[in-house]
Amino acid sequence: MSGTSSSPAAASAAAPLAGRHALVTGGARGIGAAVALELARLGASVTITGRSIEALEARRDELRAATGRPVHAVRMDVTDPASVEDACAHARRLLGPPAILVNNAGAAESAPFARTDLALWRRMHDANATGAFLCSRALLPDMLAAGWGRVVSIASTAGLRGVPYATAYTAAKHALVGLTRALALEVARSGVTVNAVCPGYTDTALVAGAVATIVAKTGRTAEEARAELVRGNPQGRLVRPEEVAAVVGWLCLPSSASTNGLALPIDGGELA
Numbered sequence: 001m002s003g004t005s006s007s008p009a010a011a012s013a014a015a016p017l018a019g020r021h022a023l024v025t026g027g028a029r030g031i032g033a034a035v036a037l038e039l040a041r042l043g044a045s046v047t048i049t050g051r052s053i054e055a056l057e058a059r060r061d062e063l064r065a066a067t068g069r070p071v072h073a074v075r076m077d078v079t080d081p082a083s084v085e086d087a088c089a090h091a092r093r094l095l096g097p098p099a100i101l102v103n104n105a106g107a108a109e110s111a112p113f114a115r116t117d118l119a120l121w122r123r124m125h126d127a128n129a130t131g132a133f134l135c136s137r138a139l140l141p142d143m144l145a146a147g148w149g150r151v152v153s154i155a156s157t158a159g160l161r162g163v164p165y166a167t168a169y170t171a172a173k174h175a176l177v178g179l180t181r182a183l184a185l186e187v188a189r190s191g192v193t194v195n196a197v198c199p200g201y202t203d204t205a206l207v208a209g210a211v212a213t214i215v216a217k218t219g220r221t222a223e224e225a226r227a228e229l230v231r232g233n234p235q236g237r238l239v240r241p242e243e244v245a246a247v248v249g250w251l252c253l254p255s256s257a258s259t260n261g262l263a264l265p266i267d268g269g270e271l272a
């Protein structure tokens with residue numbers, strides 16, 4: 001079946017994702033919240049998931065008010081297989097089978113390699129790679145049955161190049177890019193596309209945490225630490241969450257059906 005076919009009747013130029021249910025992991029804040037807003041603006045009904053139900057419900061109310069779309073908040077820890085299964089089943093009951101999955105949940109911890117223990121290695125892989133595997137495994141069968149679907153994972157420029165003092169995070173994001181490329185080929189004839197976006201440093205709580213770590217470990221000021229992160233971006237600034245969300249929204253459009261297996265930098269030219 002063609003990836004551009006089987007548009008729900010409600011879809012229109014103004015709301016090309018109308019009739020589609022999108023599930024966004026880690027949707028309460030940062031890049032995930034911006035993605036949820038963009039997909040709702042494009043017409044999708046949206047389930048946002050994460051570990052903090054209070055934060056999710058607050059964001060859900062904002063999304064409903066801003067877009068008028070059906071939005072639900074469901075608790076999910078992507079590192080826990082039972083939690084992923086339960087949350088996906090709950091989301092399916094609320095809004096029907098998700099046709100769009102955005103694997104956004106993730107965490108970033110840094111450490112010199114000599115101080116990277118097995119627990120840190122596992123935390124990074126569980127949050128950034130295994131979570132996407134579990135969510136994709138839970139939701140892909142519905143997409144394949146429908147003959148249409150979009151899986152977009154939020155990887156990182158660290159999924160495409162080496163980042164010193166972040167071996168565990170870097171390896172996990174490379175794993176996420178590998179998952180994306182292999183799965184994209186496996187489902188290429190199904191109407192489902194599988195892509196990743198690879199942001200550079202983006203203005204969210206995650207970067208605020210990185211700045212705090214640099215300050216604590218080096219004694220530099222927060223301004224110096226932020227400048228250090230920005231230095232790698234040729235545009236001389238952090239990426240904005242809405243800029244990542246705009247690309248994710250585009251990848252989810254029916255008209256993006258030929259874009260499959262991509263790991264697209266959104267980095268102001270960092271990897272150019």
Ligand SMILES: NC(=O)c1ccc[n+]([C@@H]2O[C@H](COP(=O)([O-])OP(=O)(O)OC[C@H]3O[C@@H](n4cnc5c(N)ncnc54)[C@H](OP(=O)(O)O)[C@@H]3O)[C@@H](O)[C@H]2O)c1
Binds near residue numbers: 031050052077128205
């Ligand atoms: N900011 C950057 O510079 C940057 C650059 C490249 C890639 N990224 C990637 O972009 C994604 C979003 O990051 P962000 O910058 O928006 O960071 P953020 O503000 O810290 O958001 C991370 C989100 O992931 C959720 N999350 C974390 N662990 C989870 C778990 N075990 N189960 C379920 N949800 C979990 C968090 O919600 P709860 O804590 O409530 O669970 C939160 O909503 C991440 O995958 C990150 O690696 C970020």
